[in-house]
Amino acid sequence: MNRKTIPLSPYYRSLTRNMVLLVIMISFTPMLLVTVITLDRFSASHHEKVYAHLGELVLKHKQNIDSFLVEKLQNIRFLADTIDFDQCGHQNMIEGHLARLQRAYGPVFVDLGVVNEQGQQVAYTGPFRLEEALYSDADWFKRAIESRYFTSDVFLGLRGAPHFIISARKTCQDQKWIIRATIDFVEFNRLVEKIRIGKTGFAYILNREGRFQTKPIFDFTPDLDIYNRYFSTLERMGKEVEIQERLDSYGVRSIYVSALLKGGDWLLVYKQASSDAFSDLRNAQTIAIVFFLLGGVAIVAMAIWMSGKMVRRIATSDQEKEIMNEQVIETGKLASVGELAAGIAHEINNPVAIMVEEAGWLQDLMEDGAYKSDADIKEFERALDQIRTQGKRCKEITHKLLSFARKTDSRIEDFEVGHLIEELVALSAQRAKYSNVELITRLEPKLPAISASQSELQQVFLNLINNALDAMDKTGGTLEISAKQEEGQIVIDVSDNGPGIPRANLARIFDPFFTTKPVGSGTGLGLSICYGIIHKMGGEITVKSTVDVGTTFGIRVPAKTDEAVENKAVSATDTCN
Amino acid sequence: MPASRRSHPDGPEKEMDRSRQESQGKPPIRLLLVDDEKGFVEVLAKRLAKRNILTTQAFSGTEGIQLLRRSDFDVAVLDLKLGDMDGIEILKIFKKMDPEMPVIMLTGHGSETASIEGMRYGAFDYLTKPHELAELVDKINEAVRHRKRTEDTDETPSRG
Known part of the structure; x- marks a missing residue:
């Protein structure tokens, strides 16, 4: 426990840091690559899938709506062919036709009328009181009288409710007649209304003027430029479906899938917020990122813990090595000092031997009683001198040795x-x-x-x-x-x-x-x-x-x-x- | 071991007395002392003179060899550590010049290997410095006695 509290030296700290960085880098790089590549591939394929799905959906509905319109037109054409216009004025006859139509196709046909070349409705049957109505100034009449068959845009008209008209022209007695039927807006709207995916996916139809032909679930003002571009893109490219992703007028990134309807008069648009369309992808990405972060935290924690532990161990073993080195040096020193000591011992033996002999010589002289004459005293003095000299020699040697021995610390x-x-x-x-x-x-x-x-x-x-x-x-x-x-x-x-x-x-x-x-x-x-x-x-x-x-x-x-x-x-x- | 045999209970002074009295009246022993420590050689020579040993001093191996070439000695004392020549080499030369002359080696403490090598080359005995004078004198006397004995035994068969 004690060891843990010892702070590491800068060297070991930088070693730890390097190890941590290396481990993190090595672990993170492949993880990051795998995550990014997987997410990217997944996202791309998911986009493709969603696009394909939406394209398919819109295409199907376009066909649905087109066939609805064509079918209704054919109904009217059939009616026009069978009606005898000599008796057009007979209210009862039209009534009978409307009743038959409604019986055969449901309440799609709201009313039925016959208009003469002057725009005067000569016969009418339906819920509104439009007998004798004059259509000579109405847009739809002007166009309907020009072509054999006509389907109008949605408009309010005389009745003050959104509807559109399907008409067929017939020539009889050098007069042009128009037989027209009103299509129930609610019925038609239902075709588009039922296109709902997720929370924000819905569809609507626009005409070339950028007016709604259906009632969109979420109200907004369409930007004519953008829809004109769709029209032109679809026409130019000859594609059936155009898919785009852009910011809508509220600044929400959305997917727009569009297709032409009614021979290019109308545009079916399906809109869905991208976040909604790709919510599955978002979920997958969130999960991946959570795992990535958790993994990252685990890796970092592991790297720090492991490196710290390893560096501690290295530090300990370095320390042990250091101690070992010191011991080896100490041992080596003893060995070399031992060798030196032999030399010193020899060196010190000589003066010691001389001193011993001189002392012995003095003793010899004293035993002989030779300490009277000057010569004897001279000899005594010489011997004592010699002992002193040799003693000094010993002292010098021991001094040298001591000064050597004193330097024992490795400071x-x-x-x-x-x-x-x-x-x-x-x-x-x-x-x-x-x-x-x-x-x-x-x-x-x-x-x-x-x-x-x-x-x-x-x-x-x-x-x-x-x-x-x-x-x-x-x-x-x-x-x-x-x-x-x-x-x-x-x-x-x-x-x-x-x-x-x-x-x-x-x-x-x-x-x-x-x-x-x-x-x-x-x-x-x-x-x-x-x-x-x-x-x-x-x-x-x-x-x-x-x-x-x-x-x-x-x-x-x-x-x-x-x-x-x-x-x-x-x-x-x-x-x- | 010669050294242990020579340790005397009465101490060195008594021994010294004995060694000095023993040698009275006999012809002096001729000793060649080779050691490069001048002070040591000089004082030793004086003390040996009092014990009836006549010392010729040599301060180097070369000097020792020169002296031995000029005159005969009864015994030689040779320091193995000399400045100019290796002691063992000198011993070999001595043995070549006068095989009969016993050589006593002086060595420093811890150089027993050299002494043992010396014994192999025919040295008579060895002493470790610093030594007691009595020990040296005993060894010298013993060497001389031993030499006489071997010379006698050498002569006996020729007489008979």
């Missing part, structure tokens, strides 16, 4: 590397002497400081020096350590002229547990630890070696920037002077 601090190298060289001097190795240092004065752990860097150099001394143990040689500044970096070379490293081993030299020393004497960790330490500092360590010529380990570590700049400035002014 990062700024320091100059030259001093550290010199200390290590001094510590290794005795070992070098026994291995017949000449130790040379070439340290550029006033090197800029570097930022590192002294203890760790000590370990690096100690490892390199120990390795070089081990390599030259049998043969002897020179070990040169140089440090210089180069392009804001400190370049340190540790080169020996020992036997060199075979090419085969060179590539593996920084690998952990790679060693050429006999089992038990080397851990194979020394150089891998050096590599780790130098890389941790942001530097690099390289090796160049030629068999029988020697080996050079090159270390480059970044110099402390501000100091580096300062130093460069100083050297620049130096050259100017």
Whole structure:
């Protein structure tokens, strides 16, 4: 539980963020694509289906209405053919015809009349009192007298109610006669009224002047331009049905399905709000979007939760690795210090041996009673001097060792590397002497400081020096350590002229547990630890070696920037002077 | 182990007395001491002189070899850690020049492997620095006695 509360470092936070984004992107992209493509295809096919259905519907009704009109016209034509116009004046005869028509076709025919060429109704039967009516000025009469058959637009006429007239012309006794029937508007209207789909789907009929030929369920004023366009489109294209989707006068997106009626005089229009027509599609889309959003929320939550968990785990394992690394470095340090200690022990043994012998010599002299003469006292003084000198030697050695041992913490601090190298060289001097190795240092004065752990860097150099001394143990040689500044970096070379490293081993030299020393004497960790330490500092360590010529380990570590700049400035002014 | 055999309950002073009295009246032992620690060689030579051991000092392997070429020694004490030459190499040369001369090696603590290698190349014994003088004197005397004994046994068959 405790671990959960530890805030993560910016590195891990950005790692979490990247992982979350990646997971979300990878999950969302296909989901989005699938959803969009499916919806789009579904919507397209649904549109097609709805259009086809509406087109079919309107076409069917157009045929229905047309055949209704044709049928009624044929009825009248038939009547016209059978009527003997000599007896037109006989009221009873027309009455009988209307009664027959109404019996055969229902109450569709409201009334029946005969009009002579002058527009005078000579015979009438029906519910209105229109006997003797004069139609000479009526539009329908003017047109009806011109053509053999005629169906008028809906108009109010003399009776003051919407109706339309079907008429047939007949010539008899050099007179033109018109027999006309009025079609029941309610009956006709019912044909169109019954076209209802959904909540908003309804149909109506318009004539060329844009007047309603039926009573629309929803009242509105038709825009003549638009309907004229329908007329012309249908006529030009020779199509039976025209389907359009546009905003109506209220700004509602609607589907308009239109077809010509009555040989192009009327226009049957079916109108339905798109949202209503495509309500199924809308439902499907809503469901899809809800699922998409729910899925999205789930993915985001999952991504955040999972990434957080994974990054926590990575952070923990990084931490463990860090601890492990520290332990390995510590172990490596102990190993290299052990090697160093052997050298120091030898070094300290010599002065101790001298002191012991000098003390013994003093004892010898005292046993002989030789402390009287000047020469004896001189000898005493010399021996004591020697003891003091050797004691100081011991002190120096222990000091060196202590100053080495004191730097045990891996705290990062700024320091100059030259001093550290010199200390290590001094510590290794005795070992070098026994291995017949000449130790040379070439340290550029006033090197800029570097930022590192002294203890760790000590370990690096100690490892390199120990390795070089081990390599030259049998043969002897020179070990040169140089440090210089180069392009804001400190370049340190540790080169020996020992036997060199075979090419085969060179590539593996920084690998952990790679060693050429006999089992038990080397851990194979020394150089891998050096590599780790130098890389941790942001530097690099390289090796160049030629068999029988020697080996050079090159270390480059970044110099402390501000100091580096300062130093460069100083050297620049130096050259100017 | 020679070292454990030599540990004495009475302490070093008594032992030293004994080693000094024992050597009275006999011809001195000729010792070649090779060690690059000058102060050590000098004071050791003085103390050994009081114990009837005549020391010739050599401060390097090369010097030791040169001295051995000029004159004979009863016994040699050789430090294995020398600046100029490897102690084992010097031992080999000594053994080649005078196979009869016993060589006692001085080594630092922790360099027992070198001592064991030295024993293989014919060293008589070894001591770990820093050591008690009495130990060294005992070993020198023992080496000389041992040399005499082997020379005697070598001579016996030729007489008989």
